[in-house]
Amino acid sequence: MTTHDITITINGEAITATVPARRNLVDFIRQEAGLTGSHVGCEHGVCGACTVEVNGTPVRGCLMLAVQADGAHVTTVEGLADTGRGHRLRAAFQTHNALQCGFCTPGMLASALEYVEGGGTADRTAIREHISGNYCRCTGYQAIVDAIVEVIETGEGA
Amino acid sequence: MTGPALIFDKPNAYIGQSTPRADTNRLLEGRGRFVDDIQLPRMLHAAFLRSPYAHAEIRGLDTSAAKAAPGVVRVLTGADLEGVVEPYVGVLTHLKGLRSAPQMPLAVDRARWQGEPLAMVLARSRAEAEDAAALIEADLDPIPAACDAETALDPDAPVIHPEFGSNLAWERLVDVGDVDAAFARDDVQVVSRTLRFGRHTGVTLETRAAVAEYDPSEDRLTFHYSGQAPHMMQFIFAKHLGLAEENVRVVANDVGGSFGIKIHTYGDEVATAAAAKLLGRPVKFVADRYESFLSDIHARDHVVEARMAVDKAGKIVALDFDDLTGIGPYSMYPRTSAIEANQVLNLTGAPYDLENYRARGRVVFQNKNMMCQYRAVGHPIAMAICDGLLEDAAAKIGMDVVEMRRVNLMRDDSYPRASASGMKLDDLSHQKALNVLVETMGYDALRAEQAELRARGVYRGIGFVSMVEVTNPSPMFYGIGGAPIASQDGATVRLDAGGGLRVSSSVTEQGQGTNAILAQIAAGVFGVPIERVTVTTGDTDTVPYGGGTWASRGAGIGGEAMLQAAHALKEQVLEVAAVMLQSDAATLDIQNGSVVDGSGARMTLSDLARTVYYRGNELPSDLKPELIATRHYRVTDFPFVFTNGAMAAHVEVDTETGLVKVLNFWAVEDCGRVINPKLVDEQVRGGVVQGIGGALYEECIYSEDGQLMNATMADYLVPMAVEMPDIVVRHVETPTKTSVLGAKGAGEAGTGGAPAAVMNAVNDALRPLGATLWQMPMTPERILKALGKV
Numbered sequence: 001m002t003t004h005d006i007t008i009t010i011n012g013e014a015i016t017a018t019v020p021a022r023r024n025l026v027d028f029i030r031q032e033a034g035l036t037g038s039h040v041g042c043e044h045g046v047c048g049a050c051t052v053e054v055n056g057t058p059v060r061g062c063l064m065l066a067v068q069a070d071g072a073h074v075t076t077v078e079g080l081a082d083t084g085r086g087h088r089l090r091a092a093f094q095t096h097n098a099l100q101c102g103f104c105t106p107g108m109l110a111s112a113l114e115y116v117e118g119g120g121t122a123d124r125t126a127i128r129e130h131i132s133g134n135y136c137r138c139t140g141y142q143a144i145v146d147a148i149v150e151v152i153e154t155g156e157g158a
Numbered sequence: 159m160t161g162p163a164l165i166f167d168k169p170n171a172y173i174g175q176s177t178p179r180a181d182t183n184r185l186l187e188g189r190g191r192f193v194d195d196i197q198l199p200r201m202l203h204a205a206f207l208r209s210p211y212a213h214a215e216i217r218g219l220d221t222s223a224a225k226a227a228p229g230v231v232r233v234l235t236g237a238d239l240e241g242v243v244e245p246y247v248g249v250l251t252h253l254k255g256l257r258s259a260p261q262m263p264l265a266v267d268r269a270r271w272q273g274e275p276l277a278m279v280l281a282r283s284r285a286e287a288e289d290a291a292a293l294i295e296a297d298l299d300p301i302p303a304a305c306d307a308e309t310a311l312d313p314d315a316p317v318i319h320p321e322f323g324s325n326l327a328w329e330r331l332v333d334v335g336d337v338d339a340a341f342a343r344d345d346v347q348v349v350s351r352t353l354r355f356g357r358h359t360g361v362t363l364e365t366r367a368a369v370a371e372y373d374p375s376e377d378r379l380t381f382h383y384s385g386q387a388p389h390m391m392q393f394i395f396a397k398h399l400g401l402a403e404e405n406v407r408v409v410a411n412d413v414g415g416s417f418g419i420k421i422h423t424y425g426d427e428v429a430t431a432a433a434a435k436l437l438g439r440p441v442k443f444v445a446d447r448y449e450s451f452l453s454d455i456h457a458r459d460h461v462v463e464a465r466m467a468v469d470k471a472g473k474i475v476a477l478d479f480d481d482l483t484g485i486g487p488y489s490m491y492p493r494t495s496a497i498e499a500n501q502v503l504n505l506t507g508a509p510y511d512l513e514n515y516r517a518r519g520r521v522v523f524q525n526k527n528m529m530c531q532y533r534a535v536g537h538p539i540a541m542a543i544c545d546g547l548l549e550d551a552a553a554k555i556g557m558d559v560v561e562m563r564r565v566n567l568m569r570d571d572s573y574p575r576a577s578a579s580g581m582k583l584d585d586l587s588h589q590k591a592l593n594v595l596v597e598t599m600g601y602d603a604l605r606a607e608q609a610e611l612r613a614r615g616v617y618r619g620i621g622f623v624s625m626v627e628v629t630n631p632s633p634m635f636y637g638i639g640g641a642p643i644a645s646q647d648g649a650t651v652r653l654d655a656g657g658g659l660r661v662s663s664s665v666t667e668q669g670q671g672t673n674a675i676l677a678q679i680a681a682g683v684f685g686v687p688i689e690r691v692t693v694t695t696g697d698t699d700t701v702p703y704g705g706g707t708w709a710s711r712g713a714g715i716g717g718e719a720m721l722q723a724a725h726a727l728k729e730q731v732l733e734v735a736a737v738m739l740q741s742d743a744a745t746l747d748i749q750n751g752s753v754v755d756g757s758g759a760r761m762t763l764s765d766l767a768r769t770v771y772y773r774g775n776e777l778p779s780d781l782k783p784e785l786i787a788t789r790h791y792r793v794t795d796f797p798f799v800f801t802n803g804a805m806a807a808h809v810e811v812d813t814e815t816g817l818v819k820v821l822n823f824w825a826v827e828d829c830g831r832v833i834n835p836k837l838v839d840e841q842v843r844g845g846v847v848q849g850i851g852g853a854l855y856e857e858c859i860y861s862e863d864g865q866l867m868n869a870t871m872a873d874y875l876v877p878m879a880v881e882m883p884d885i886v887v888r889h890v891e892t893p894t895k896t897s898v899l900g901a902k903g904a905g906e907a908g909t910g911g912a913p914a915a916v917m918n919a920v921n922d923a924l925r926p927l928g929a930t931l932w933q934m935p936m937t938p939e940r941i942l943k944a945l946g947k948v
Contacts, residue, residue, distance in 0.1 A: 020285075022285070030194075030195075034197075035188070036188070036190075036192070036194075036195035037187070037188020037189065037190070038188070039192070039363070039364070039414070040194070041363045041364070041365075041447070041871075042447045042870075042871045043446060043447060044447065044870060044871065044872065046870070046871035046872050047363060047871055049363055076188060077186075077187065077188035078187065078188040078189075080188075081186070081187035081188060081189075090186040090187070093182070093186055094178050094179070094182045094183065094186065095178060096836075097178075097179065097182075097671070097836050097837060097840045099182055099185055099186065099669070100415075100668075100669030100670065100671070100840065100844065101185075101362075101363070101364065101412070101413060101414045101415045101416075101668055101669030102182065102185030102186070102190050102412065102414070102669065103190075103192065103362075103363040103364045103412075103414030103415060104363050105185050105186060106188055109186070124884070125880070127879075128879040128880040128882070129879075129880045131879045132878040132879045132880040132881075134879075135361075135363055135871070135876060135878070136363070136879075137360070137361060137362060137363050137415045137417070137844075137848070137876065138415055138669050138844050139840060139843065139844050139847075140840075140843040140844045140845075140846060140847030140848075140877075140882060140885065141847070141877075141878075141879040141882050142843055142882070142884050142885060143840055143843070144879070145879070145884075
């Protein structure tokens with residue numbers, strides 16, 4: 001099986017490894033970097049649980065191969081927590097109980113962060129459309145929308 | 159029930175407050191502890207070869223190429239597990255006549271559903287295990303299959319277990335009053351319908367997952383479990399792997415959604431534990447999404463012939479139905495797959511004053527994945543039968559559906575009493591809940607708007623459901639029938655030297671907020687700030703013995719045990735404090751982490767505990783302080799503690815595309831005392847959305863020969879954010895008298911009630927067009943067919 005030597009900078013830390021070509025990015029993050037906050041829900045790009053930032057853009061970690069991310073900078077949910085980025089969103093998620101089991105949460109936060117940092121408005125329908133690439137089986141989504149609205153209306157960023 | 163009722167009135171009681179869940183912090187920061195996050199030394203990864211056929215003779219499995227593949231350590235087949243795993247049979251003695259065949263984790267000589275595990279590959283990585291599984295040469299001979307439940311009892315249907323002579327697993331008849339005479343009356347109108355409920359499934363975002371560790375030096379199995387009932391699984395692994403029960407530890411940390419999916423015995427998980435035992439190495443199995451669709455239990459699968467007779471005043475005179483439900487080739491172990499049909503017979507019509515009631519349930523084997531208990535077991539069927547026919551009858555006699563409910567709902571002052579099916583009922587509030595609902599939704603204005611829009615060709619519908627939910631079950635649910643499922647739960651509360659409380663409970667957390675409400679109860683009843691409480695659940699080595707979380711029992715049963723334990727510890731601590739302070743215990747209280755009397759704080763709990771733990775020499779020798787207390791609780795006076803609710807859906811049907819948009823949804827819930835309003839509201843909302851999913855989108859679509867056609871997340875539709883409305887939740891609080899806490903369950907009401915409300919709303923929209931639809935999910939195609947457009 002073909003292998004490749006790659007380096008991916010995850011949350012500021014360069015990780016170098018030899019990986020098979022078929023290894024996807026989220027498996028690299030979980031297995032090589034030991035960062036288990038990014039979750040695998042479907043492995044076919046539908047559920048959004050594995051969403052991470054690659055060079056500043058949200059990406060499905062199961063649809064990108066690790067070799068495609070060679071040289072890239074990746075931010076995971078752990079990286080957000082370490083730097084404090086998105087702390088208002090996390091606080092609002094807790095206040096509104098916008099997570100129950102928490103399995104979708106890393107991906108949901110990544111999508112919410114993209115919306116808020118991208119200047120999204122507090123329009124509930126627009127928020128619902130934006131997060132419709134992320135499955136949540138527990139909450140019914142309303143609390144997630146409430147949390148995002150609160151952060152936007154507070155006006156202090158994510 | 160009598161007890162320390164004053165706990166609800168004191169300052170910082172926490173009970174009744176929307177205290178945030180402390181354990182969401184780690185989930186928000188990527189520090190969750192899910193099963194797939196576990197990495198152990200020498201751990202192997204499992205992948206399964208599954209049957210591609212619904213029914214096939216297994217002539218042989220050639221595993222030689224798989225064994226030689228890179229990274230492979232072992233390949234196991236059904237024959238390899240014979241003698242290692244004791245077969246299991248999903249029957250309960252109180253479901254008289256229920257039969258099922260012995261089952262093994264890997265099929266031995268015949269595969270009976272597409273997706274049944276045939277062989278297991280153990281390799282250094284999951285990828286290598288999957289590669290090797292594809293190299294197994296399976297010599298399978300497909301044989302005729304009985305896939306459709308509606309024809310599985312036909313005389314010429316293939317019999318899945320020849321020893322039974324037919325595919326009938328169980329049958330029950332309830333016959334109360336004189337149904338035939340009621341239907342024969344000349345002053346009644348009769349509606350009759352055939353209702354169909356497709357199969358759907360949980361789609362837990364975290365798939366089923368297991369890590370099994372076996373230590374031969376101690377003959378000890380540790381099973382890291384993504385599930386709801388650790389002690390039940392402890393018994394099952396011990397019994398079926400030949401281990402002493404005390405040598406089996408089942409640990410459930412974070413569980414990524416469950417909804418009843420993760421409370422059953424799955425062959426692939428038993429095989430994972432068996433492989434760990436055989437190899438003496440840790441084994442991990444994490445189902446991929448395709449495996450989840452093929453092997454996680456499915457729900458529903460009912461065909462119901464139902465009729466209702468009503469008189470001119472709108473009074474329901476009789477209800478009669480025949481329910482046929484398909485359960486797959488086996489009754490699931492150990493809860494059985496007959497409980498769903500049993501619930502349908504028990505619950506249909508239970509909100510209403512009903513004298514003549516006949517219900518027949520038949521449970522049949524078929525060559526599809528197994529059907530078993532899923533969130534709101536049987537409830538969506540029971541509610542859709544009665545409330546569907548009620549609204550159909552209301553339309554027939556020209557009566558408003560709310561008025562018709564007011565005529566028929568049990569009066570709020572009529573309890574205790576029984577339902578037509580004999581269920582004992584108490585502390586319910588159907589009439590009040592309906593009144594709150596009608597007021598909250600602005601019913602009259604909505605009807606006026608509906609009429610106005612209809613005139614303009616916009617078809618909106620309003621549909622209701624009045625419902626009951628089974629919660630807080632007693633031993634009459636499972637224990638009586640011989641299942642290793644505790645109905646009692648325990649709580650332990652320990653005062654640590656630092657003055658904090660360490661509590662543990664046998665109920666479990668899958669995201670509902672169980673741990674949070676246990677902390678609220680302990681902190682409030684005992685008298686410490688909630689930040690000083692740490693909670694342990696989900697570990698059979700350390701928590702008291704109990705049933706776990708199912709049937710909406712965590713708050714009502716686990717919560718009451720915690721209340722009793724915290725109260726007991728408080729009394730023990732005050733006894734010690736009274737000696738140390740030379741006071742009367744009756745004059746002392748614990749508030750905000752200190753022992754107080756009328757003059758204020760006298761001693762911190764830390765001072766007290768450090769004296770007890772470190773400086774016992776300062777205490778009288780006849781004082782024997784116990785700073786730990788355990789209490790257990792079970793429901794004794796009732797088989798179940800029922801809740802009630804009233805819900806309404808407001809939908810718009812696009813008659814060109816068949817698409818249904820849910821515009822609004824309102825839910826009024828009476829789950830007794832509300833411990834944490836935010837968490838209860840969110841349980842209701844999440845439940846409603848799953849119910850809407852079952853009503854409009856979710857269906858496991860099988861081909862005639864038993865192939866699951868939509869086993870991907872792209873093809874199996876679940877509700878997404880943009881399709882869902884905001885959901886208004888209101889409460890009526892009628893505490894149950896069976897406990898001091900007074901809490902009933904709230905986790906399943908939304909899922910149990912929403913489908914009937916949505917179905918009624920869709921039919922309310924369609925009726926002016928001369929159409930109705932009685933099949934869930936109500937897909938665009940089915941709606942267009944009902945409208946005669948395709």
